[in-house]
Amino acid sequence: MIRNSLYINPGLSTAKPGNHRQSWTIAHDEFVEKNNGIMTHAEIGKALGRSAAAVQRRVHALGLQQRTYSEWSKDEEKILNDIYPSRGLEGVIHALSAAGFSRTKSAITGKVQTLKLERLALFESISSLTQPEFFQFLSRLYFESTGDKLTYQVLAEMCHVSYSSMQKWFAPGSGQQPLSIQLKHHFWLACKFAIASRKRKISREHRQDDESDQVKA
Structure with a gap:
C-alpha cells in the first residue's frame, strides 16, 4: 500500500513496474522530488510504473539528496493523531519538536493523508x-x-x-x-x-x- 496518496496522480502512469523505456516526464520528476524521503523508492516506483532501482537512478540524475525513508514511531503517530485535528500542521511540528522528533512539513502532510486525518473546523x-x-x-x-x-x-x-x-x-x-x-x-x-x-x-x-x-x- 502506498503511504502518501496525497501526491499520487493515478494518471501518472499505467505502465507495469520495471518499464524502463518510458520517458521521464516533468510530472514524474515533480512526483519524485516531492516524495523523495517520504515514500520508499519502491513505493514511488509503484506509483510511476517503474522499479525501485530506476527511481534511485532518477533521484541521482536529478541531483536530489539520497534520503532514507524512516518509519514513524508509535509515539510520533500518537502526537499526530492527538494534535493535528485541533491544531493543524504547525501544531504537530511544534509538538514533535518538543518531544525530540524531527519531521519535514511534506513528511507530516504525507502521513496525515495516509492516516486520513482531517482538520476539525467545527x-x-x-x-x-x-x-x-x-x-x-x-x-x-x-x-x-x-x-x-x-x-x-x-x-x-x-x-x-x-x-x-x-x-x-x-x-x-x-x-x-x-x-x-x-x-x-x-x-x-x-x-x-x-x-x-x-x-x-x-x-x-x-x-x-x-x-x-x-x-x-
Whole structure:
C-alpha cells in the first residue's frame, strides 16, 4: 500500500513496474522530488510504473539528496493523531519538536493523508469557548441528538475520567481547573462517538422490530 496518496496522480502512469523505456516526464520528476524521503523508492516506483532501482537512478540524475525513508514511531503517530485535528500542521511540528522528533512539513502532510486525518473546523470554532460554555455546547449537542440530558457523570463515563475531575473542569467558580485543548478535543470526540453509537443502536432496534413484524405477518 502506498503511504502518501496525497501526491499520487493515478494518471501518472499505467505502465507495469520495471518499464524502463518510458520517458521521464516533468510530472514524474515533480512526483519524485516531492516524495523523495517520504515514500520508499519502491513505493514511488509503484506509483510511476517503474522499479525501485530506476527511481534511485532518477533521484541521482536529478541531483536530489539520497534520503532514507524512516518509519514513524508509535509515539510520533500518537502526537499526530492527538494534535493535528485541533491544531493543524504547525501544531504537530511544534509538538514533535518538543518531544525530540524531527519531521519535514511534506513528511507530516504525507502521513496525515495516509492516516486520513482531517482538520476539525467545527471544533476550531468552539475550542475558544470557556469551559462552562463548552460543556453547555456538548449538552445541547447530546440532547438534540439523543433526547437525553448530558450530566457530568454521563460525560465522565464516556471519557473514562472521574466525576470529581468533571466538576473541577466545568463547574463555574474560583476552584475551576484549566482544561487543555487536547482534553476538549477528546471530550468532543467522545460525545460525538456516543451519539453515533446511540443512533446505530436505535437503527438496529428499529430494523429488528421491522423484521419481527414481517415474520408475524
